[in-house]
Amino acid sequence: MVADACGPLHVYRTDPGDFHGAIASGTFGTVQLATVQAGPHSVERTERLAGQAAFTPLYLTCVLDGEVQVSQGGRTAVARTGNLFSHDSSRPFRMSMRRPIHMVSVKFDHRLVDLRVGLEHPLRAATWSGARGASVLLAGLLRSAALHMTELDMTVADQLGTSVASLVTAVCAEKLGRAGDDPAAARQALLHRVKTFARARLGSAELSPSVLARSHNISLRYLQLLFQDENTSPALWIRNERLGRCRDDLADPRTAHLTVANVAERWGLDSASHFSKLFRERYGLTPREWRRQASPTRD
Structure with a gap:
């Protein structure tokens, strides 16, 4: 189920006993949304699995409840309830959820934020508070989308996709504007x-x-x-x-x-x-x- 929604991944249970999870997803204009509710677990994309993936989008995720630790490109970040975090599925990464998680992700092409697949960039293992600027608007919109995703008709879905894409661009601009000392960046x-x-x-x-x-x-x-x-x-x-x-x-x-x-x-x-x-x-x-x-x- 996870592989169908997210592409090739290793999925590990972290607690004994029964495991329960649910994923709902849909395409909205130029972006895809997916809600995830699951027990404690972790996922990993290795270099080999990254090379097998047919679709390798960027992800920007809002944690509705729980906590996620994401590691990628030598960086590790923790996102808690109300926070946003991002990762790049074209490169190896690992995410750990040590308690039940409820989150909603935006999957989008690198070109939406003017990036190319394979390029080093600040959206790998990045986090936002979800309480300032465009992050507040995006977090609120994703919460509503998670509740009503299956009820939307095509016209409303396209409008939602346009709004989400615009806010994703605005939110990511904060990180992308920090070039550091790398001339290419x-x-x-x-x-x-x-x-x-x-x-x-x-x-x-x-x-x-x-x-x-x-x-x-x-x-x-x-x-x-x-x-x-x-x-x-x-x-x-x-x-x-x-x-x-x-x-x-x-x-x-x-x-x-x-x-x-x-x-x-x-x-x-x-x-x-x-x-x-x-x-x-x-x-x-x-x-x-x-x-x-x-x-x-x-x-």
Whole structure:
């Protein structure tokens, strides 16, 4: 059961007698949520098991009741009731629960927080109090989701996924901003800040590579080098982010009242004809074709 929900793991009982546990999970937009209630136990992913896993997301977990000790990458952290903790399932880790545990986890792709699989980063065995800033909001949302996960219809589920993804990004930004003395980590932290800044301003037609460079006190050339590490450019990344938001809006029944031109303008793309050309180049369909395909009942 654990392997089905979390991928290959060694699972160890720590108490004699019967063992009871329950896992419920679901996909909500770009993230997955899973609630776990279980007796005392520990789990371990070895180097060999990490190499066997088909899906190796990051996890951000809220402890609803109990205590978890998580060890990864030479660090060990303890999360108690109300705390959040994170780990990276692409690398070896161990978690120990010495008494009954109730927790809810967000599973998400590394790209949500601008990381690459295999890269060293501060989200390995990291903890948050769950009582400050965005952590409070995320912890509250996850508590509610754990209670009502099976009752949500598709529209509400997508909205929940969007909210959770946004809060996960905000919570992780605190740790990712601490680069330390590692130059590679410093570049990654800066790139994350640049992308977070840009995502909050995609609707502005004024957003450009020059604005990003100026706002972060770096040269345009250095900005280009940051994005070059990911085989793209600042301008192309901004364009693709905008097109992705447009694609989501065109498939969303809540924005069905907007014209294609309105959707394009909403995300900083003023020319409807140019937008249609860019959209087709990226997705192989025109915006109207995509909208009809995504919403076949729409007139």
